[in-house]
Amino acid sequence: MNLFDYTRPASVEAAIAAWVPGAAWLGGGTNLVDLMKTGAMQPGKLIDVTRLPGLDRIETLPDGSTRIGAMVRNADLAHDAGFARAFPMVAEALLSGASGQLRNAATVGGNLMQRTRCAYFADPHSACNRRTPGAGCDARGGDTGGMAVLGWSPACIATNPSDFCVALAALEATVEVQGTGGKREIAFADFHRLPGDTPEIETALQPGELILALRLPAEAAQFAANSRYLKLRERTSYAFALVSAAAALRLDGGRIVAARLALGAVAAKPWRVASAEALLVGQAPEPALFARAAAEAVAGAAPSGENAHKIELARRIAVRALTAAAQGTPDRMPALPASVFGEPAHV
Ligand SMILES: Cc1cc2nc3c(=O)[nH]c(=O)nc-3n(C[C@H](O)[C@H](O)[C@H](O)COP(=O)(O)OP(=O)(O)OC[C@H]3O[C@@H](n4cnc5c(N)ncnc54)[C@H](O)[C@@H]3O)c2cc1C
Ligand code: SF4
Numbered sequence: 001m002n003l004f005d006y007t008r009p010a011s012v013e014a015a016i017a018a019w020v021p022g023a024a025w026l027g028g029g030t031n032l033v034d035l036m037k038t039g040a041m042q043p044g045k046l047i048d049v050t051r052l053p054g055l056d057r058i059e060t061l062p063d064g065s066t067r068i069g070a071m072v073r074n075a076d077l078a079h080d081a082g083f084a085r086a087f088p089m090v091a092e093a094l095l096s097g098a099s100g101q102l103r104n105a106a107t108v109g110g111n112l113m114q115r116t117r118c119a120y121f122a123d124p125h126s127a128c129n130r131r132t133p134g135a136g137c138d139a140r141g142g143d144t145g146g147m148a149v150l151g152w153s154p155a156c157i158a159t160n161p162s163d164f165c166v167a168l169a170a171l172e173a174t175v176e177v178q179g180t181g182g183k184r185e186i187a188f189a190d191f192h193r194l195p196g197d198t199p200e201i202e203t204a205l206q207p208g209e210l211i212l213a214l215r216l217p218a219e220a221a222q223f224a225a226n227s228r229y230l231k232l233r234e235r236t237s238y239a240f241a242l243v244s245a246a247a248a249l250r251l252d253g254g255r256i257v258a259a260r261l262a263l264g265a266v267a268a269k270p271w272r273v274a275s276a277e278a279l280l281v282g283q284a285p286e287p288a289l290f291a292r293a294a295a296e297a298v299a300g301a302a303p304s305g306e307n308a309h310k311i312e313l314a315r316r317i318a319v320r321a322l323t324a325a326a327q328g329t330p331d332r333m334p335a336l337p338a339s340v341f342g343e344p345a346h347v
Helices: 012-018 032-038 074-079 081-086 088-095 100-105 108-113 164-170 218-226 274-280 287-297 309-327
Strands: 005-007 023-026 045-048 058-060 066-069 174-179 182-187 210-216 227-232 243-252 255-264
Touching: 012 045, 012 174, 012 210, 066 081, 074 081, 074 088, 074 100, 074 108, 081 088, 081 218, 088 164, 088 227, 088 243, 108 164, 108 210, 164 243, 164 255, 218 227, 218 243, 218 255, 227 309, 243 309, 255 274, 255 287, 255 309, 274 287, 287 309
Parallel strands: 005 045, 023 045
Antiparallel strands: 058 066, 066 210, 174 182, 174 210, 227 243, 243 255
16 A cells, blocks of 8 residues: 545535645545555545535435535446436436445545556456556456456457446436536546547546536436336356346337436446437337347447357346336335346336
């Protein structure tokens, strides 16, 4: 562990004033501290933002949107009864992520900013363009089973590991941030970046900007009756997604009048597919339609190594998530998801 300074400012303004190049915001620390221990991240200063006033609230704004403070813990958000009723797919995504203990500590802001789980990134002895620009990428030709199949580049084939972010992408969240230049808002679709030639630039956040909150628009709640997040992983108790899908439908008169579909763990950002959504609108919810939309969702996918199986898995999880969404959101979300290999009513 390297030496670092630690400060716990009392206000957002003081936190922003405390930022210096090489500093890092400290949320629950469930990702940052791990990476500091391996040496993959070496911030010279930690600015603890967990006690900043006013950022730990879930509130409904006058325009009907829902604002979630960046310091709200993942567990508190998922278990907030009003929130889970309005946005069950987001709650399901949160509860399928990490473990109970981790969700109690992890913050909303930290979840959006968590780093890739590429093992070569976490190991400072491996070459990694994302950690050290221009160093190379030891993942290529290495263990590629969990790597990206969409949107990857020769410079980086890592995926974004967040479950929460997949549901947020599907529901068109907005991220509120503040830096020395003041406040601004970033549409969720623009928040995470594909690697291109600069994989080290992971998000639209500028250095020194702090996430204050997330907003879900009022329309997002209109999907509450028919929305699901399904995740395929190697161990149900807790593990990162191999692939996942967030599917939300609005049904009227036996037809789909609005649709959202995003894939997780297939790219360096949640993979929302507008063309697949467009295929669904105006149609009756039927297996053949879901198969067409899922095929469209993975159009353009290509293995980045020994991981062609992920393309088929992503296609299948998209079909299952759409099917489950059409069947209806369960009244009670299961504490642990049912096996995606079985055929229970909602999978
Ligand atoms: C064993 C294990 C299993 C896990 N499994 C899953 C899983 O299945 N699915 C899943 O989605 N996640 C999983 N996670 C990841 C977990 O969700 C994240 O570690 C957590 O959400 C990060 O939140 P945090 O508050 O602890 O962030 P921290 O670790 O404190 O910070 C993470 C990053 O965010 C930055 N940051 C924090 N707050 C802000 C802010 N307000 N503004 C700007 N930047 C900020 C930090 O500087 C840092 O770079 C797992 C983690 C572990 C350790
Ligand atoms: S895939 Fe990306 S994160 Fe992983 S080693 Fe290569 S450059 Fe680094």
